[in-house]
Amino acid sequence: MKASPSTPKAGNRTPDAAAPKAKKESLVRGERTPSRVFRIEKQANSTFTRVAVNPETQRRKSAKAWEARATYR
Secondary structure (H helix, E strand, C coil): CCCCCCCCCHHHCCCCCHHHHHHHHHHHHCCCCCCCEEEEEECCCCCEEEEEECHHHHHHHHHHHHHHHHHCC
């Protein structure tokens, strides 16, 4: 029988701060989108409505805007 590789216990793991930052950056760049995307619109009577947007469409728009921004730098 083969010996299984040792795995660190939950208490011995060091927190990786780069993972949440990388996830945030990918959201900002438009590579990923949250599962639900909403557009907030203000009405004439000063109330707000929340309109659902297709996440894939929003991802494409964000990615296109990011690429356009990168070419002007």
